[in-house]
Amino acid sequence: MAASSEYRPLSDKSLMVDYLKSTPALSSKLKDQFDDLDVREVGDGNLNYVYIVVGPSGSFVIKQAIPYVRCMGESWPMTKERAYFEVLALKEHGHLCPDHVPEVYHFDRTMSLIGMRYLEPPHxxxxxxxxxxxxxxxxxxxxxxxxxxxxxxxxxxxxxxxxxxxxxxxxxxxxxxxxxxxxxxxxxxxxxxxxxxxxxxxxxxxxxxxxxxxxxxxxxxxxxxxxxxxxxxxxxxxxxxxxxxxxxxxxxxxxxxxxxxxxxxxxxxxxxxxxxxxxxxxxxxxxxxxxxxxxxxxxxxxxxxxxxxxxxxxxxxxxxxxxxxxxxxxxxxxxxxxxxxxxxxxxxxxxxxxxxxxxxxxxxxxxxxxxxxxxxxxxxxxxxxxxxxxxxxxxxxxxxxxxxxxxxxxxxxxxxxxxx
Amino acid sequence: MAASSEYRPLSDKSLMVDYLKSTPALSSKLKDQFDDLDVREVGDGNLNYVYIVVGPSGSFVIKQAIPYVRCMGESWPMTKERAYFEVLALKEHGHLCPDHVPEVYHFDRTMSLIGMRYLEPPHxxxxxxxxxxxxxxxxxxxxxxxxxxxxxxxxxxxxxxxxxxxxxxxxxxxxxxxxxxxxxxxxxxxxxxxxxxxxxxxxxxxxxxxxxxxxxxxxxxxxxxxxxxxxxxxxxxxxxxxxxxxxxxxxxxxxxxxxxxxxxxxxxxxxxxxxxxxxxxxxxxxxxxxxxxxxxxxxxxxxxxxxxxxxxxxxxxxxxxxxxxxxxxxxxxxxxxxxxxxxxxxxxxxxxxxxxxxxxxxxxxxxxxxxxxxxxxxxxxxxxxxxxxxxxxxxxxxxxxxxxxxxxxxxxxxxxxxxx
Ligand SMILES: Nc1ncnc2c1ncn2[C@@H]1O[C@H](COP(=O)(O)OP(=O)(O)O)[C@@H](O)[C@H]1O
Ligand SMILES: Nc1ncnc2c1ncn2[C@@H]1O[C@H](COP(=O)(O)OP(=O)(O)O)[C@@H](O)[C@H]1O
Ligand SMILES: [Mg+2]
Ligand SMILES: [Mg+2]
Ligand SMILES: [Mg+2]
Ligand SMILES: [Mg+2]
Ligand SMILES: [Mg+2]
CATH class of the missing domain: 3.90.1200.10 (Aminoglycoside phosphotransferase (APH), C-terminal lobe)
Structure with missing residues (x-):
């Protein structure tokens, strides 16, 4: 896996595309087709950012932790290392029960960023x-x-x-x-x-x-x-x-x-x-x-x-x-x-x-x-x-x-x- | 603290004296007097070796772990890292309750060796x-x-x-x-x-x-x-x-x-x-x-x-x-x-x-x-x-x-x- 040398939130689409291009585990999922890429933030969640990335030949979800509780703002700091434990658990539970846990494609600890299966509609x-x-x-x-x-x-x-x-x-x-x-x-x-x-x-x-x-x-x-x-x-x-x-x-x-x-x-x-x-x-x-x-x-x-x-x-x-x-x-x-x-x-x-x-x-x-x-x-x-x-x-x-x-x-x- | 570069049991008195001489935390307890040193193994214990070291100007106990259970022999291996946890606990409990825990003078992790207060007779x-x-x-x-x-x-x-x-x-x-x-x-x-x-x-x-x-x-x-x-x-x-x-x-x-x-x-x-x-x-x-x-x-x-x-x-x-x-x-x-x-x-x-x-x-x-x-x-x-x-x-x-x-x-x- 390619990894970023320092943490930055991928809140901007062009940053996201740059990141995906330099990350083989993810770019290969898209068959290296980056035109017409649809990137949508869907994090209704309380803590993190979740992006659905859909290209003409593939898709995944990018979940990125930020160093605070999203719904509370920067006044409530929270380690972004949580992404590391999320991936450990996704992998362990996914290994034990693959039918009910989405596959992890990529993890970048520096970026607190997980790439995983997009649970497509009608999910x-x-x-x-x-x-x-x-x-x-x-x-x-x-x-x-x-x-x-x-x-x-x-x-x-x-x-x-x-x-x-x-x-x-x-x-x-x-x-x-x-x-x-x-x-x-x-x-x-x-x-x-x-x-x-x-x-x-x-x-x-x-x-x-x-x-x-x-x-x-x-x-x-x-x-x-x-x-x-x-x-x-x-x-x-x-x-x-x-x-x-x-x-x-x-x-x-x-x-x-x-x-x-x-x-x-x-x-x-x-x-x-x-x-x-x-x-x-x-x-x-x-x-x-x-x-x-x-x-x-x-x-x-x-x-x-x-x-x-x-x-x-x-x-x-x-x-x-x-x-x-x-x-x-x-x-x-x-x-x-x-x-x-x-x-x-x-x-x-x-x-x-x-x-x-x-x-x-x-x-x-x-x-x-x-x-x-x-x-x-x-x-x-x-x-x-x-x-x-x-x-x-x-x-x-x-x-x-x-x-x-x-x-x-x-x-x-x-x-x-x-x-x- | 001086430390040995590799593990060896101090079962021999001359090895012990060499070790003490090169370990300031212990030699200072003896005021650097190594003649007439009394070294006695008293480990009635099941697991380790315990030596009482008494010189003309000071004393201590040396406890050394060996990589097996003493009373069972080498057929029952047991990590000598136990000495590390013993020292952690002696220090933590000793800090919390100094009246009822012997003071630790020295610890050598490589040697799995603890130097501590000799609980002298009539103990x-x-x-x-x-x-x-x-x-x-x-x-x-x-x-x-x-x-x-x-x-x-x-x-x-x-x-x-x-x-x-x-x-x-x-x-x-x-x-x-x-x-x-x-x-x-x-x-x-x-x-x-x-x-x-x-x-x-x-x-x-x-x-x-x-x-x-x-x-x-x-x-x-x-x-x-x-x-x-x-x-x-x-x-x-x-x-x-x-x-x-x-x-x-x-x-x-x-x-x-x-x-x-x-x-x-x-x-x-x-x-x-x-x-x-x-x-x-x-x-x-x-x-x-x-x-x-x-x-x-x-x-x-x-x-x-x-x-x-x-x-x-x-x-x-x-x-x-x-x-x-x-x-x-x-x-x-x-x-x-x-x-x-x-x-x-x-x-x-x-x-x-x-x-x-x-x-x-x-x-x-x-x-x-x-x-x-x-x-x-x-x-x-x-x-x-x-x-x-x-x-x-x-x-x-x-x-x-x-x-x-x-x-x-x-x-x-x-x-x-x-x-x-
Ligand atoms: N793998 C996925 N596939 C599709 N949607 C997802 C996926 N992961 C998360 N989502 C969407 O993003 C939302 C927030 O994700 P979640 O992991 O619960 O983040 P948080 O930790 O912030 O609560 C979910 O409610 C869901 O709608
Ligand atoms: N600090 C000490 N002062 C005096 N005697 C000690 C001291 N520590 C150990 N001993 C003696 O050595 C024996 C074995 O020590 P112990 O720490 O219980 O070893 P083990 O882990 O092998 O059971 C004890 O029963 C006691 O007689
Ligand atoms: Mg959630
Ligand atoms: Mg969550
Ligand atoms: Mg004992
Ligand atoms: Mg008991
Ligand atoms: Mg014991």
Missing amino acids: IILRKGLIAGIEYPLLAEHMSEYMAQTLFRTSLLSHSTTDHKRAVAEFCGNVELCRLTEQVVFSDPYKVSEYNHWTTPYLDSDAKAVREDNFLKLEVAELKSMFCERAQALIHGDLHTGSVMVTQDSTQVIDPEFAFYGPMGFDIGAYIGNLILAFFSQDGHAKEGNDRKVYKEWILRTIGETWNLFQIKFVALWNKHKEGSGEAYLPAIYNNNEVLQLVQKKYMNDLFRDSLGFGSAKMIRRIVGVAHVEDFESIKDASKRADCERRALNFAKMLMKERRKFQSIDEVVLAIREVQ | IILRKGLIAGIEYPLLAEHMSEYMAQTLFRTSLLSHSTTDHKRAVAEFCGNVELCRLTEQVVFSDPYKVSEYNHWTTPYLDSDAKAVREDNFLKLEVAELKSMFCERAQALIHGDLHTGSVMVTQDSTQVIDPEFAFYGPMGFDIGAYIGNLILAFFSQDGHAKEGNDRKVYKEWILRTIGETWNLFQIKFVALWNKHKEGSGEAYLPAIYNNNEVLQLVQKKYMNDLFRDSLGFGSAKMIRRIVGVAHVEDFESIKDASKRADCERRALNFAKMLMKERRKFQSIDEVVLAIREVQ
């Missing part, structure tokens, strides 16, 4: 599909596969301790992104912060109640500690419905710049929590002739299937690789069906509770924290939006406190039904 | 004092202070995330020592292993029962995962009673070569578990005129005081530093006495259960695993020894399974009384 961001009320029949199958493969195979169920600690150490370098999560997910919503906002005045007292709920603070402390201390697997770190692009038969996970060795439940919870947010936002999108009732049922079914398929796939991987390189459960010790089932059941139960906890934290922060979700933001009527948000918030608070009482995802789905 | 290894039936009135006070300072101040209660992840990454390099612990503490005792041994034939069926106890295996899996995944604090990693040297008024912790960022309960459990082993071995040392009854009471009191003082000191540090650099519990969130007490109570309860779990694992491995303890080994009569060991083993098995039911250390002490 759209899942969150937008959920707002539009589109069903994705393969979504649960695909996302459960992605999570099972990436989480199982980067955990000590698959790694030797030696491989694990080497990888853990490397991803400790992504500390700035971890700190951002600590702040916006586990801290700011529970204190007065200039960054917090909510649908005011409707949720003023709800936001205050979150800041004054000692039992909620007790639970979020446990979750935060787990996030900071527990190197269980290489997690995506930002697995909301805005990090997934979909068509009717393709599901692609993008944007793992927050990746590090953390608790598996953080990914599963982020994803399921965002599906629950999508569910609670549906009433705000209902209109004459489309009350979204059927769609809400599909979301609930998808939530249930996602966990249930994940669990089946994860345990299947465990059984398949139980004599493999993983050093957590040695076959000479876990040497009979009864004990294997005992430990698997406990592992999955613990992971389920963790996922519910992290999921609830991710929901709460999207309603009273700094970054909200389009699912709610696109509900124009503030009072209607606040009603949807309040139901989601109350459900999330209950889930965080009572998560240990839920025995199955079906019970969670039942509880969602009860409050809406 | 003896605590384990030997416990076997001899000697009371140490300040022991609980000192060890609780050491554990509170070193564990609190290397945790996220004191560290920023940035400092924590940097340190965690560095200590991931001590992976070979972590793997050794995984093997000998969490794995070998629960499977058939050429290294395991026990007082045979008396404990044959007890050892077999450990290998066939599915519920014990379920618990030890949870503990092993916590050991491998949870970077809670810079732990000593081998804090048994053979890593503590004592007099009536001095308590010094040596030998942290297994140090890494792991669960605090592993240190607390190692130490308390080894005190419990000392307790159960006392009947084997009883003789005419000294039934050890009074001494057993002192051990039980010491166990209780160790935890209770640790808890008081740890919470006091927390309260003192609650507005400090630690990022786990931000003062703006944990901003009232009620919530602070809630989170502290939960933290200490969790730590207590972890400590009991790890303590029981450390006990079990000393009875049916590879490395035993002198407390039992010095009981000559095999049948008597087996009786002591069996009581300790049964207690440890119960503790591992039932640890969540114990509310206080007094209840644990009560349970010890009941089985002996």
